Amino acid sequence: MKVNTMMRGIIIFLCILLFSAPLFAAEERLKLSTTTSTENSGLLYELLPPFEKKFNIKVDIISVGSGKAIKLGENGDADVVLVHERDYEDKFVAEGYGVNRRDVMHNDFVIVGPAADPAGISKAKSAAEVFKLIAKKRAPFVSRGDKSGTHSKELSLWMKAKVKPSGSWYMESGSGMGEVLIMAHEKGAYTLTDKGTYLAFQKEGKINLSILFENDPTLFNPYGIIAVNPARHPSVNYLMAMALIGWVTSQEGQRIIADFGKGKYGAPLFFPDAIKSPR
Amino acid sequence: MGYLWEGIQRAIVLIISLDSEVCRTVLLSLRISLTATLLASLLGVPLGFLISTHEFTFKRPVITLFNTLLSIPTVVVGLFLYSLLSKRGPLGLLDLLFTPPAMVIGQFILAIPIITALTISAIRMVDPRVKWTAMTLGAGPVRTALTVLSEARFALAGAVIAGFGRVIAEVGTAMMVGGNIKGYTRVMTTAIALETSKGEFAFALSLGFILLVVAFSVNVLFHYFQGKRG
Numbered sequence: 001m002k003v004n005t006m007m008r009g010i011i012i013f014l015c016i017l018l019f020s021a022p023l024f025a026a027e028e029r030l031k032l033s034t035t036t037s038t039e040n041s042g043l044l045y046e047l048l049p050p051f052e053k054k055f056n057i058k059v060d061i062i063s064v065g066s067g068k069a070i071k072l073g074e075n076g077d078a079d080v081v082l083v084h085e086r087d088y089e090d091k092f093v094a095e096g097y098g099v100n101r102r103d104v105m106h107n108d109f110v111i112v113g114p115a116a117d118p119a120g121i122s123k124a125k126s127a128a129e130v131f132k133l134i135a136k137k138r139a140p141f142v143s144r145g146d147k148s149g150t151h152s153k154e155l156s157l158w159m160k161a162k163v164k165p166s167g168s169w170y171m172e173s174g175s176g177m178g179e180v181l182i183m184a185h186e187k188g189a190y191t192l193t194d195k196g197t198y199l200a201f202q203k204e205g206k207i208n209l210s211i212l213f214e215n216d217p218t219l220f221n222p223y224g225i226i227a228v229n230p231a232r233h234p235s236v237n238y239l240m241a242m243a244l245i246g247w248v249t250s251q252e253g254q255r256i257i258a259d260f261g262k263g264k265y266g267a268p269l270f271f272p273d274a275i276k277s278p279r
Numbered sequence: 280m281g282y283l284w285e286g287i288q289r290a291i292v293l294i295i296s297l298d299s300e301v302c303r304t305v306l307l308s309l310r311i312s313l314t315a316t317l318l319a320s321l322l323g324v325p326l327g328f329l330i331s332t333h334e335f336t337f338k339r340p341v342i343t344l345f346n347t348l349l350s351i352p353t354v355v356v357g358l359f360l361y362s363l364l365s366k367r368g369p370l371g372l373l374d375l376l377f378t379p380p381a382m383v384i385g386q387f388i389l390a391i392p393i394i395t396a397l398t399i400s401a402i403r404m405v406d407p408r409v410k411w412t413a414m415t416l417g418a419g420p421v422r423t424a425l426t427v428l429s430e431a432r433f434a435l436a437g438a439v440i441a442g443f444g445r446v447i448a449e450v451g452t453a454m455m456v457g458g459n460i461k462g463y464t465r466v467m468t469t470a471i472a473l474e475t476s477k478g479e480f481a482f483a484l485s486l487g488f489i490l491l492v493v494a495f496s497v498n499v500l501f502h503y504f505q506g507k508r509g
Contacts, residue, residue: 008504011504012504013317016313016314016317017317019309019310019313019314020310020311020313020314020317020383023310023311023314023379023380023383029463031377036476040476040477058463060377060458060460060463060464061460061461062377062458062459062460063459075365075366075367076365076366076367076371077365077366077376077377175476176476178476178477178478179475179476179478181478182478201478204478206478207478233366235366235371235372235374
């Protein structure tokens with residue numbers, strides 16, 4: 001009896017050890033910190049596998065807000081960052097944390113809301129005017145509130161509108177783009193979103209919101225890719241980071257970006273910028 | 280109500296079809312949480328035993344400390360570990376951030392207090408005569424300890440199961456130090472959080488049901504190995 005209990009204990013112990021061994025297997029990995037929009041849209045799952053195959057490497061996608069994604073690069077916890085927050089990107093490079101920034105692609109921000117458009121923003125002349133109207137009417141607005149690229153774009157638009165948003169109509173959610181869209185849908189609120197995430201959610205019937213304002217020069221949303229400076233963090237995988245930058249800005253990479261979403265959503269979600277019309 | 284029903288249906292389909300993505304996530308969850316529970320038990324049970332059977336100056340405060348740690352939020356453990364493992368932190372050279380071993384460490388830290396605290400009370404419940412009897416029958420300290428532990432084995436098993444329950448269900452630490460990387464550090468709970476954020480409520484719910492089924496199976500297996508009473 002005694003021996004049996006002991007034996008059973010040892011067997012369980014060995015089983016768990018064997019079972020957990022693969023956790024510690026080593027292979028070459030590259031850490032890419034990026035925004036939720038690139039992962040949630042599914043783009044990276046088409047863009048990265050050919051690269052992984054070609055270079056025999058696993059790319060670990062850590063998707064967080066742009067602000068945090070760059071922070072991970074500053075701390076040396078990521079090898080390469082793919083984000084959309086130009087001012088912070090430039091600061092990241094200027095302060096010596098990042099090197100070799102390249103333009104990758106862009107899409108557009110749009111302002112969405114209930115089709116009835118209670119604040120009447122669809123007739124506005126500029127994005128700043130839209131925000132002014134929303135604030136004036138105290139129409140419900142959901143903000144990302146998470147220091148993402150979309151959030152900082154939103155804050156810059158409030159600045160342009162010379163409005164300091166506060167009050168019960170202004171909801172700071174602190175969550176990702178998808179959650180914010182769903183929240184706006186549930187509350188009949190306005191929000192600022194990248195067009196890609198909006199199209200994906202609308203087409204799949206998760207939300208029912210209308211694009212009420214778009215095509216304003218201030219709503220341009222460019223994405224950049226930056227390698228983390230190996231002089232600053234010697235342990236980063238700089239070689240593979242550069243290989244990835246080469247890949248996403250190559251003919252093939254840019255082609256994948258240009259074609260992405262055409263079949264599923266009827267329109268491309270992103271427009272390549274490194275090569276305007278890839279073959 | 281619609282989501283709930285759809286979630287259950289999809290869970291059944293996913294389980295029957297052995298969906299490879301789901302299987303991989305379940306396996307990873309089990310690997311990480313079982314490893315963490317095992318390591319935490321190896322430390323927590325002896326620690327609880329020593330605290331319970333010895334008299335020392337700060338015994339009460341130490342026990343209170345372990346009881347307090349039971350309620351530490353998982354994100355706080357995640358944050359603490361993150362600041363240690365980041366390249367800017369003191370342990371950055373280990374290159375562990377956003378890897379499965381980092382998640383094991385996080386869950387290990389979470390499981391230690393619960394296993395230790397429950398071991399302390401399990402040992403306290405053992406009739407002190409067991410110890411005296413073993414000693415008068417000529418058992419050495421190790422043998423005596425084993426006798427007492429064996430007397431408390433059902434309560435100890437409860438401690439280990441409670442530890443496992445806490446770590447398999449937690450999302451804060453796994454998200455912070457694992458990074459929710461698909462196919463590498465994405466476990467059941469972080470997958471559920473992600474699918475919820477993507478508005479895939481039915482799929483998220485079905486993963487929740489699968490997590491329940493998995494936890495249930497582990498408990499059944501555990502009881503089986505624990506053997507019959509007596």
